[in-house]
Amino acid sequence: MQRKNILASFAFAASALTTAMPANAQDVLTGDTRLACEAVLCLATGTRPSECMPSLRRYFSISHRKLSDTIRGRLNFLNLCPVANQTPQMQSLVSAMANGAGRCDPASLNTVLLSWNNWDDGRTFISNQMPSYCSAYTGHSYTDFAGTIPRYVGIPERGGYWVESKDYDRALAEYNARIAAEDEARRRSDYGN
Template identity: 70%
Template sequence: MASQTPEMQSLVSAISRGAGRCDAQSLNSTLVMWTGGYDDGRTYISNQLPDYCGAYTGHAYTDFASSGTLPRYVGTPERGGYWVEARDYDRALAEYNERIRREDEERRRQSWLN
């Protein structure tokens, strides 16, 4: 370890903190947040990538961004957004937008009835 360059030492550190914790499935399970009270609160998934993931995926010696494999966030936290693998983003975004369209349509319909 003493012979490693500072860059390699920082990569080892980034991998030890981020590997296996920065894929979409892990982000969706660890970034669940509460809003409101415990009994009447709601959960949402944060759209903020944790610092350890930023250090890992953004490291000069990794290629997540340039290879297009960085997980992406679909939607907004307030409307049920979530993380997906980059390869699934377009499909997930289309499904999310359709769900939001249907929810908004139902809200408008309900407001007309009331």
């Protein structure tokens, strides 16, 4: 509940900032500055309304050849928002967003955490340990990802993988059915049936 209060307070402060300013001062929050502030608000939650589309489109359009350059470019964009550097907490939030947003969804996790087992049979597996940049982003005190954080299904050695939180129960049932079928096939081959 504390995260929601912080997020609501931030949203209120940002909206109050724009409405309390004289007309000429409001002009500051236009273009990329406005989009950066909206992106900070939108990236702070796992459920994003359609009003987030322009700011998130702008944020995710920042892409360079090197990942480090992309992260730096996205951080620079978010730092255009005047509140991004007002407190150490906001600085750490913006840094966590730049490092984690767009990299902590199931598709990204299943790609980045894919490894192969050279010393055994060469099979691949996906780690069940979320990267530290994802934990910093989704677990930040100014974010609210309750019920939307990707979840891991199964175990790495048996083909486990990351899924959307809302799909977890279905994916777990499918995984358990697959494991039961594999175990039964192995049992039959071991006993020659």
